Amino acid sequence: MTKGRVSTERGIADLADEYDVIVVGAGPAGLSAATTLAGTNARTLLVDENRTPGGQIYRAITLAQPVDRQRLGEDYWRGRSIAEDFLRSEAEYAPATTAWSIQPLQGDAGQTIGHEVGLSSNGVARLIQARQVVLATGALERPFPIPGWTLPGVMTAGAAQIALKTSGLVPSGKVVIAGTGPLLYLLAAQLIEAGATVSAVLDTTPRENWLRAFRHARGFLVSPYLAKGLKLLQTVQRRTRVIRWVSALAAEGEGGLKEVVWGAGGREHRMAADLLLLHQGVVPNVNFSNSAGCAHEWDEAQLTFRPQVDEWSASSVAGLALAGDGTGIGGAEAAAIQGRIAGLGCASRLGLVAPAERDRLAVPLRTSLARAMRGRRFLDELYRPAKAFRVPQDPDTIVCRCEEISAGQIRASVSAGAGGPNQMKVFLRCGMGPCQGRLCGLTVTELIADERSKHPSEIGYYRLRFPIKPLRLHELAALPQTETAKVAVLADLADTHHPADLNERKPQ
Amino acid sequence: MFRRLSDRASGEITFTFDGRPITASAGDSVAAALLAAGVRACRTTPVSGAPRGPYCMMGVCFECLVRIDGMDNRQGCLVTVQEGMRVESQRGSRTLTPEPAQ
Structure with a gap:
């Protein structure tokens, strides 16, 4: 080795x-x-x-x-x-x-x-x-459940950034970037710098976030984010069309993306698109x-x-x-x-x-950490995604991409007695596909909280189990048959009825 | 939908997607190579048969599942494309294939 x-x-x-x-x-x-x-x-x-x-x-x-x-x-x-x-x-x-x-x-x-x-x-x-x-x-990236987000041609902004970093790929054709968060403008600037033509940036940052964020402006003003952010905004605004206060968003097309539809200022707008890049924070x-x-x-x-x-x-x-x-x-x-x-x-x-040495070495690190965290509260408040983009209002919008479960089905399962994500899984298989809830977990928690008028902390999250990534049967079969190996493989089977599932209360 | 920057092309690799020869750049993931070749959809879903294509490119969404050299359910974004690789769209749920002997 x-x-x-x-x-x-x-x-x-x-x-x-x-x-x-x-x-x-x-x-x-x-x-x-x-x-x-x-x-x-x-x-x-x-x-x-x-x-x-x-x-x-x-x-x-x-x-x-x-x-x-x-x-x-x-x-x-x-x-x-x-x-x-x-x-x-x-x-x-x-x-x-x-x-x-x-x-x-x-x-x-x-x-x-x-x-x-x-x-x-x-x-x-x-x-x-x-x-x-x-x-x-x-x-x-935070789930971005909008109508049509499963269409080929709709990807995350992070995905486009990875394609650029790993393979030098830049989007071509009609490209629309939509959402909110610092990465949105960073990606737009990077893609423009790399020669992509971005048709529009649809900014879904709610207007009221500016007021909320203002209370935390002090940390932001002394952070490096300010200068960086202004420079990115300037680059993007000069080189493409930025549309603000977008309050509704959908991808449309048969078999693949054809058009992006959005609502702003009380009106519906459309734009032809080959690629829609979505992002609302990580x-x-x-x-x-x-x-x-x-x-x-x-x-x-x-x-x-x-x-x-x-x-x-x-x-x-x-x-x-x-x-x-x-x-x-x-x-x-x-x-x-x-x-x-x-x-x-x-x-x-x-x-x-030794503990004393550990403490001594950590002192400058903690100072640097505090500095690196400056401005974070401001960014969190400013780029807090609107509820409409976290909790789909349209019942037909797909929430669980793997099992193709819609927001309406999840709400109906709550009425039928599913009090939390783990009971709901049993009703619908939502969150039980290969991604294991990575692309729907937060949406499901917030949807059930919304339907039950509870706080997400009272609803909880999926109880996840190993293996957290799919394994092939021959890989499992080839593991040494020690006691711990048997436990590693079988414990989760025995654990299927975890007490947490049973403790979930039924809706009032 | 994607094009490659000229300064980032490296050694050429040829593989097939549904029998069609495609030229990729050495080091590309299967998903990146398909995007560069204009392929938007690489599978249909087991539930409704809807077409899907690469979405996250970082191994969390499982939308880029393809059949590679006869084995289903491979994550295209986590597999590096190799010369002569046979990549096929995955139609519906994966089929059980005999596991290779160890």
Whole structure:
């Protein structure tokens, strides 16, 4: 096993059976955590689904050329040193590898002494043990359930950015970008810089958000977001048509996108389009932390569930730390710092760094973190998506893309007795397709809350189970038949009637 | 719907999609190569048979599921395209295929 990379022929077969730490996710948080841990002589393994480090924000950063720096900007280029520091470290790296489960290992006295992590790469699955685990699973784009969002030709803005970063693809033909959030204008500017013709940017930011955000303007005014944001706005406004106060949005076409329809100023408008790029912010990707049983809470400012962590990024599950945007959206810079703090916390729990030394090293990190988080409240308030775009009012709008379940069906299931997402699943199979609720979970929570006139925190989220990514039967069958392996595979079957499901109250 | 920037084309790879030869750039994911070739839809859904195409490009939405070299349910955005690869649209639900011997 050479440092830095798993041999491509043997894949994860070359990994050791156990490590001090397994870090999941090679975005800024995971890379920084792994580099920090390797620096304390912890035997560290970083696993990541992509072929190269960087996560989504720094996707393909190690392959980027100077021309990409010009196109994608300095914030993207900053990821290069984070990835290079990691590749130079003693940490082992398993790219193109999916982590699909995590199961606590118990000592003689029943205490948690580590975890066993299920990995899969190139058709081979392994269960690998670690004394500590750091999940840095990042963010994904908030669901944007509008009529027609399943049509071919409708994609997320993040998807277009990934195509640009990884393959140098720019949209051609009639391109419309719609939604809200900082990434909307960043992407528009990047695509225009790369030579794309953007027909229009449809901005769905509600007018009243400006008032709400104004209360948090102080932090924003002293943050770097201000200058960056103004520059992006200027670029986009000069080079394309920006339509504001968009209050309704739909994609239309037979078999594929033909037209984008929107409402603004009390009137309906239409525009022919080949590609519609949707975006309304990013939310923590909680599938792993939820399946692992970590405690989560509703974040009212970010309108999402997020796992609870302590000052060292430790979750409510012993030996399991969470870092980066997966714990609440703070952006790439904050994620990298959180990764280092999580790394110090883990190293301390492993006995590799004394608590006093850990505290001393974390002081400057916490100062930098506070600085990186400046202006976040302002952005959260300004780019809070309107309810109409989070909770579909049209009953025919598809909410669960996999099982093709509409908003109307979900509302009807509530009337029929489904009090929460887990009971509703039994009625409709909503959230039980291959994406495992990633594209519908928040919409479902908010829809049921709306229908029952409750707060989302009272409704809760899907109870997710391993494997969190589909595995092939032969991968499972080839796993060693140890007791822990049987538990890893069978525990969730036994767990089907989780008490949380039964505790959900029926609608009043 | 997408075109490739001239400064980003690398070594040519040829694969087929539903029997049609397509030229991709080395390192492309299957989904990116299909988008670059103008393919918008790569599967139909098991429930209603509606056409779907790549949506998130980061492995979370499972919309780009395709059959690759005879195996269904592969995530096109997470598989790197290889010379001679046989990619096919996935029609409806996946079919069970014999698993390769280990």
